[in-house]
Amino acid sequence: MLFDAPLRAGIIGGGFMAEVHSRAVRAAGHTVAGVSTSSRASAQAAAQRIGAQQSFDSALELIASPEIDVIHVCTPNDLHAELSLAAIAAGKPVICEKPLATTLADATTLAEAACAARVPTAVPFAYRYYPTIWEIRTRIQAGEAGDLLLLHGSYLQDWLAEPLSTNWRVDPAKGGVSRAFADIGVHWCDLMEFVTGHRIVRIAANLSTPYRSRGAASASCPVGTEDVATVLFETDRGAVGSLTVSQISRGRKNRLWFSFDGSEGSYQFNQESPNELWIGGLDESRTITSGTAGLRGADARKYALLPAGHPQGYQDSFNAFMADAYRAFVGESVGGLPTFEDGLRAAAITDAVLLASQTRTWAEVAPAPALALPLKK
Incomplete structure (x- = not known):
């Protein structure tokens, strides 16, 4: 599914990274259409703080809204997998903060689901953009x-x-x-x-x-x-x-x-x-x-x-990442964009670090699974 610009972003979460995302979305020429957080009151406050057009009572309400095109997951890590899967199920491009998930198994599920659904994804490894x-x-x-x-x-x-x-x-x-x-x-x-x-x-x-x-x-x-x-x-x-x-x-x-x-x-x-x-x-x-x-x-x-x-500086690199992500979401070919494939790679390396530390031996990094469709253009 391809989308026409300007796109309407829905940001889940109201902390520091939500502010960084919102500035980058606007710098790329798109709209911060909505935000949801852990409560109605905090969502309303976040909407004022990041300049969102409206607040939603729940993340799932935001994801389902026809007024939202792109989902940004900027929550605590334990919610990343659940909310990203919901966005994929809704057929909406999703930008999920790292770690993509708290386990390698969940990160694999997300990457495979995005491929199977042909949903564009991105993970903000924004230091690439200096x-x-x-x-x-x-x-x-x-x-x-x-x-x-x-x-x-x-x-x-x-x-x-x-x-x-x-x-x-x-x-x-x-x-x-x-x-x-x-x-x-x-x-x-x-x-x-x-x-x-x-x-x-x-x-x-x-x-x-x-x-x-x-x-x-x-x-x-x-x-x-x-x-x-x-x-x-x-x-x-x-x-x-x-x-x-x-x-x-x-x-x-x-x-x-x-x-x-x-x-x-x-x-x-x-x-x-x-x-x-x-x-x-x-x-x-x-x-x-x-x-x-x-x-x-x-x-x-x-x-x-x-x-x-x-x-x-940092916001400039994040703005460049966001501009490339949104270009990919409207169908342009973008080289070097970090996607859920890269989030899965990070999860595999983290898993090996944990195993090596626990066993006090060298650990192999798990190879990437064969995905149904390529995640990168």
């Missing part, structure tokens, strides 16, 4: 790095560095059995595979929870999910890698950093300085600044909206 990311991808694909040998990096935050801090993500019943890795580690893995073309095939991992309880002493709750994940991995092309993920690293607000090191050159990126990429060589290293003059790749230039010296 121009510098596309530039690194172009240069690596052109062979400028030589053979990639070492793929390493980290994703560090500090929003749970204080043991008094808590959130629904801490509860496995709402957030899933993995927290730090499933929440942010999968972003790093998605970028690595997208940029390099390598696929992680086996993993060794350790999950750590230094803070075993959270919240004030009078209302503290036990913590069953990890604060820190350390991961070793091997790829299908013979490279090795390492990744550190943390939500308790004081001073690191949202530092996704990587270095992809090849036989001919290395490429480094830091999400907190996303307009710069560092290229390392034996005789010379240099930094390239995002801007149409400094980027060679056509895809990188497409997403570079401003000249050098005019920074683009």
Whole structure:
């Protein structure tokens, strides 16, 4: 089923990501037609906050409404599978926040259902949409790095560095059995595979929870999910890698950093300085600044909206993701769009991390199932 622009978005959830989604929908030239949350009162408040045209009493009412074309699932993780399946059953394109589901089995069900129903999907791995990311991808694909040998990096935050801090993500019943890795580690893995073309095939991992309880002493709750994940991995092309993920690293607000090191050159990126990429060589290293003059790749230039010296940030990358998703929903061919296939891939990697940590042995990443129809154009 194809849709005519402008499309009418229905957002389920009223938190931070709902606000990011709503701004991106409008930036892409579409309409935020409705919102639903956990109650009528909070939905009405969310409608005012994100500029939605109306509020709905329930998520299922929003999904069923003929006034809504596209469903955005921005809820706690435990609701992702149920609501995405309802959107697929209604034949409506769906953008689901990651993790796609809290289990690999549910993520597989979602990907298979979307394929069988021919429903367009997307998962916001929006860090792909920095121009510098596309530039690194172009240069690596052109062979400028030589053979990639070492793929390493980290994703560090500090929003749970204080043991008094808590959130629904801490509860496995709402957030899933993995927290730090499933929440942010999968972003790093998605970028690595997208940029390099390598696929992680086996993993060794350790999950750590230094803070075993959270919240004030009078209302503290036990913590069953990890604060820190350390991961070793091997790829299908013979490279090795390492990744550190943390939500308790004081001073690191949202530092996704990587270095992809090849036989001919290395490429480094830091999400907190996303307009710069560092290229390392034996005789010379240099930094390239995002801007149409400094980027060679056509895809990188497409997403570079401003000249050098005019920074683009997180919302810009999310806007670019949303614009591509909505173009796909109206039938355009869009390369590089992360779909439920990529959400399933993230779930498979998370599952392997959990297994490796539990067994203290290397774990294989489950291969993708044979899907009835391709999820990507």
